[in-house]
Amino acid sequence: MSSHFKNASNFNIEGITNISANHYHHYGERPPKSTIEKLREHVAAGALHNSAERYDAPKCHPETRVAVQKEVVSWICDGDSDDQPKDIMWVTGPAGSGKTAIMGSVADTCQGKGILGATHFFSSFSGSANRRLKHCLVPTLAYQFVQHKAMTQVAARILSAVEDNPVVFEQNLEVQLDQLILEPLRACQDRPPLPEWPKVILIDGLDECEAEQYHDTTRSDISPRSKEEDQTEILSMLKKAASDPDFPFRIVIASRPEHAIQSFFTEVAYSVTRKLFLDEKYNPDADMKLFLESKFAIIRRRCHLPSLWPREDVRQTLISNASGQFIYVATVGRFMEGSGLR
Structure with a gap:
């Protein structure tokens, strides 16, 4: 028996509207965004x-x-x-x-x-x-x-x-x-x-x-935030x-x-x-010494260097030059890892 609802995508029964899952895809429309989106x-x-x-x-x-x-x-x-x-x-x-x-x-x-x-x-x-x-x-x-x-x-x-x-x-x-x-x-x-x-x-x-500016930044009569x-x-x-x-x-x-x-x-x-x-x-100096020693150990193993590499005076110079700034030894560490010491 044929049905009046065959292939229907939108229908209303007693005030309840239902839209099929493929409605938006069928008509080339984007479905509404979810709240989380x-x-x-x-x-x-x-x-x-x-x-x-x-x-x-x-x-x-x-x-x-x-x-x-x-x-x-x-x-x-x-x-x-x-x-x-x-x-x-x-x-x-x-x-x-x-x-x-x-x-x-x-x-x-x-x-x-x-x-x-x-x-x-x-x-x-x-x-x-x-x-x-x-x-x-x-x-x-x-x-x-x-x-x-x-x-x-x-x-x-x-x-x-x-x-x-x-x-x-x-x-x-x-x-x-x-x-x-x-x-x-x-x-x-x-x-x-x-x-x-x-x-x-x-x-x-x-x-x-x-x-963050909220006005036309080309205007000279308004001071920028x-x-x-x-x-x-x-x-x-x-x-x-x-x-x-x-x-x-x-x-x-x-x-x-x-x-x-x-x-x-x-x-x-x-x-x-x-x-x-x-x-x-x-004690940032002690922290930096530990950090550098870890980098030195990696390079020694990779390059088969002696346990006394580098010399103690070199290590102390690096710590001294850092002047308490950890970014200095971090940069030195990255340089050593990316250098020819392979």
């Missing part, structure tokens, strides 16, 4: 600590920077027991002191412990503008919460917020924080946080965040998050001690911030 469009994927873009990023040698890493991880896990608990840690030091390597290694450690909530690694050298500007920061953090298996209820609230306000990504950081992170967290406070919930958010290279203004806006947003009673994460921020950032932590966020300055207290 809408969020993904505003994520700086390269800023995640384990992104392909950061595959060759520096990491601490297993035996170096042990004291620093232990101090950071200990604060993340047990900082509530401090005499004066703080919600933000500022890891700072001059260029080349190993901040990014430390943050990358701490991220790996926290992920292994199941306490890593989200990361964002700014980079002024990145080919992607998303890692140099502020507009992807909050969506990138929110996206990682959506992906976290222990935060399914929060994830549903975040995706609902994206559907309710699709232009949230064009609003200021404080609005994004409220709608994509704080309100979803508050909505789940009637249920006790699971022990498996993560504990920390890591933000690296804040000083490398560049200014400075990077310090955007960096301060980020810090203000993070301080607001850390000060919210429904925000369950500690925040670790790493940057150079540039004036605007240092002023913020000294004058505005002093009461909620613990400062960790990378100086001689953490």
Whole structure:
């Protein structure tokens, strides 16, 4: 018996509309984007600590920077027991002191412990503008919460917020924080946080965040926005998050001690911030000696060199020339590995 519905792709029965799965393909149309796809469009994927873009990023040698890493991880896990608990840690030091390597290694450690909530690694050298500007920061953090298996209820609230306000990504950081992170967290406070919930958010290279302009840059009558203004806006947003009673994460921020950032932590966020300055207290010379010795051992085995290579005076000269800057020995190590010593 023939059917009036044969090959039908759209039909309505008692007010219920059904569109076949191949409807969009059949008519050459694109299906509507899912909510997670809408969020993904505003994520700086390269800023995640384990992104392909950061595959060759520096990491601490297993035996170096042990004291620093232990101090950071200990604060993340047990900082509530401090005499004066703080919600933000500022890891700072001059260029080349190993901040990014430390943050990358701490991220790996926290992920292994199941306490890593989200990361964002700014980079002024990145080919992607998303890692140099502020507009992807909050969506990138929110996206990682959506992906976290222990935060399914929060994830549903975040995706609902994206559907309710699709232009949230064009609003200021404080609005994004409220709608994509704080309100979803508050909505789940009637249920006790699971022990498996993560504990920390890591933000690296804040000083490398560049200014985002909102006007015609060819006009001479409007002063361009400075990077310090955007960096301060980020810090203000993070301080607001850390000060919210429904925000369950500690925040670790790493940057150079540039004036605007240092002023913020000294004058505005002093009461909620613990400062960790990378100086001689953490014995950088000993760390660099271990790092170089590891590189020397690899080359000796590869080139069948004697155990006393290189001479002790050469090793000491390299450490002395570094002047406490880990980037110096890291560059020497890369040069040796890429040189003719094969």
